[in-house]
Amino acid sequence: MKVQQAREKQGLKPTPISYHMVFTGNPGTGKTTVARIISKLYKELGILSTGHLVETDRSGLVAEYVGQTATKVNKVVDSALNGVLFIDEAYALVSEGGNDYGKEAVATLIKRIEDDRDKLVVIFAGYADEMETFLDTNPGFQSRINRFLNFQDFNAKELEAIFVAKCDKLDYRLTDEALEKLQVQFKQAIQHRDKSFGNGRFVRNLFEQTLERHANRIAADGNLTKETLTTITAEDIH
Missing domain, CATH: 1.10.8.60 (Helicase, Ruva Protein; domain 3)
Incomplete structure (x- = not known):
């Protein structure tokens, strides 16, 4: 962050950095709690201007009819700009058969996390195995997400x-x-x-x-x- 600020003072273009993440782990291991902490921390560091957290899941992103999902995704993403978008059980976006609305949501998300990476952090969360499968469904994830955090079960x-x-x-x-x-x-x-x-x-x-x-x-x-x-x-x- 200091290097980025120094570059700005020297009139240099900021280096694009993606802060998007994947949280894996079973329920109740603290994924949402850590997401809230990160949103506040990123505001303090100047990475995000508001640092608010928007929580959602498949029901908040996937519409019932063709053509409506992209609009729904964009509306949620817009509400999270300058903050953190936490998508719980993200693998469910593509786990239900019978329609491709979930894939439409994923495609829209991938475009937005690239276009708005300077003012948005998206955290995809869910079970480890299901999240691995989910990330393999679209090659766009691999080039845009490089921060992974696994939450162990409590003893x-x-x-x-x-x-x-x-x-x-x-x-x-x-x-x-x-x-x-x-x-x-x-x-x-x-x-x-x-x-x-x-x-x-x-x-x-x-x-x-x-x-x-x-x-x-x-x-x-x-x-x-x-x-x-x-x-x-x-x-x-x-």
Whole structure:
């Protein structure tokens, strides 16, 4: 970035750089969160003037009738100019048979990410294998995207850390027994997970269920002290 700014000060033409990316990984591994961070970071670095994030997927880009998809794609891209366009499950653009509307969306996207690369960053996200197949469907991707980031599944300790962080944020604390039960549950979840395992979303759902059980328990007891309001027991974790 410093070199680009120095060239501009010297009256030299800026070197064209593409910041488009591909994020691969299973659900709940932080792809959208990192996209939000990148959008803010690129604004601070002067790469993007607004740094806002626009999130979309196949439903936001592919129309129902021939000739309407390009218009739909262009409208979404225009809304993301000077910011980041995050396309979740991007492989779905070409995964459905029976029509070529998805391919029309891809062709339009490839043109726009080239024409607007000085004021737009597009992040294509999805499962690793499906994204590899998706990128092979159009040779235009290879020459326009050279930044790839793979998001690994969380291990049991990381899932535990996310849960504890959520507790800390809302002034809850776990008893030793609750923490032990939580650790066992995360280990079992890891052992039986598949590619659809929610990772961070799994933790969020478990945390919300735990708070609901906690609230029901203490409300039934009728003992609403500061300690009971903030203490999660093993009984609350299911």
